[in-house]
Amino acid sequence: MKGELKMFKLLKGGNKPSLLAAIVNTFIALLKMGAYLITGNVAMFAEMMHSFGDAANQFFVFIGSALSKKAPTPRFPNGFGRVVNLVCLGAVLIVGVLSYETIKEGIHHFLHPVETSGIAIVLGVLAISVVLELFVFYKAGKEILHEVGAEGKGVSVFTKSFTHLNQAKPATKLVYMEDFVATSGGILAIIAVLISYVTGFHKAEGIASVMIGLMMFYVVGRVFLENARGAIGETDEEMRAHISKIILKDENVKDIKSLNVVKEGESLHVETSLEVDHTLTVAEADDIRDRLSLLIYAQKDVSDVVIYFDEDNMTTDWQPLH
Structure with missing residues (x-):
């Protein structure tokens, strides 16, 4: 039943x-x-x-x-x-x-x-x-x-x-x-x-x-x-550019090391590695992850978000997407 x-x-x-x-x-x-x-x-x-x-x-x-x-x-x-x-x-x-x-x-x-x-x-x-x-x-x-x-x-x-x-x-x-x-x-x-x-x-x-x-x-x-x-598994370039802008608006994010937005059926899976200040505590990093996850999940068709952190290498790696 x-x-x-x-x-x-x-x-x-x-x-x-x-x-x-x-x-x-x-x-x-x-x-x-x-x-x-x-x-x-x-x-x-x-x-x-x-x-x-x-x-x-x-x-x-x-x-x-x-x-x-x-x-x-x-x-x-x-x-x-x-x-x-x-x-x-x-x-x-x-x-x-x-x-x-x-x-x-x-x-x-x-x-x-x-x-x-x-x-x-x-x-x-x-x-x-x-x-x-x-x-x-x-x-x-x-x-x-x-x-x-x-x-x-x-x-x-x-x-x-x-x-x-x-x-x-x-x-x-x-x-x-x-x-x-x-x-x-x-x-x-x-x-x-x-x-x-x-x-x-x-x-x-x-x-x-x-x-x-x-x-x-x-x-x-x-x-x-x-x-x-x-x-x-195809990259959604339009949503990738959109999500990158959302992430970079956060004052604690220094740079995006990598960002993948993969379309699977009707859903989008987001996985990103972000560079932050190495002095942040684990609790502060968790707050950033929670805050960004909520914003990304609110986007259309996003069903899965994975966020990793790395220390800032003082070099801008991410090139803006149009």
């Missing part, structure tokens, strides 16, 4: 946009599957594969983001922050396979185009899908703005969230990018179906399928590289 309660608490802390996206995309994928089975439309096939891939990804990302918040244990003293990066790496492999299948089917339809029936069903399902994907995309944009401490309403959510995309947490960024591609792909599929129906150029659906697959591959590449860096 206690284990179930702990798991429930962990899941409550998971990335909310990814859970919403998983639920919505599962519904959309089932709609598209029904439409594809009825009509045999290749653009609908591409969209169905895309939605199933997104739903699976976003569900795993939600679980990974929740597990990444699990407290350190004696066996894993450094915590589980990088779990979300590992999950995202696994998730993009699923998208990669589905991207390949989407492109392959698109090429086949381009080389051997056939007319599909059920235009009303296809367009209706695609229109519903675009609206739902746009809703999830908007929610992911709102979450990005919340994470970076910015505000936005209406259309400005889309523009502002895009400018802050690189500052978003890995799970939110993955959802945002996938739903951007999903929304764009849905609109592209609608255009291709209309061209095929109005002009008789049935290869348009195959072209759309290939383009959707290529957009999916772009997400795979970008998310893979970003989460590979996160899994290894």
Whole structure:
């Protein structure tokens, strides 16, 4: 019972946009599957594969983001922050396979185009899908703005969230990018179906399928590289510069010997060695450590702070970061 309660608490802390996206995309994928089975439309096939891939990804990302918040244990003293990066790496492999299948089917339809029936069903399902994907995309944009401490309403959510995309947490960024591609792909599929129906150029659906697959591959590449860096442990240069300024404002700190700010999943781990006057007592050094730790912990996403002291060597080693 206690284990179930702990798991429930962990899941409550998971990335909310990814859970919403998983639920919505599962519904959309089932709609598209029904439409594809009825009509045999290749653009609908591409969209169905895309939605199933997104739903699976976003569900795993939600679980990974929740597990990444699990407290350190004696066996894993450094915590589980990088779990979300590992999950995202696994998730993009699923998208990669589905991207390949989407492109392959698109090429086949381009080389051997056939007319599909059920235009009303296809367009209706695609229109519903675009609206739902746009809703999830908007929610992911709102979450990005919340994470970076910015505000936005209406259309400005889309523009502002895009400018802050690189500052978003890995799970939110993955959802945002996938739903951007999903929304764009849905609109592209609608255009291709209309061209095929109005002009008789049935290869348009195959072209759309290939383009959707290529957009999916772009997400795979970008998310893979970003989460590979996160899994290894990447320095957050912007926060490193910010924390160095906080430390140097303390009158008892003579210099910074070293400062590492490493991003692990959604958390930042700070480790620094500071130079202080050699005449300070242990109690005074502890006061400095406590004071600086409180200030650093108050910064966004900082989850661990380690501070060492060394005597002042009377030489300025630290070069200001910009």
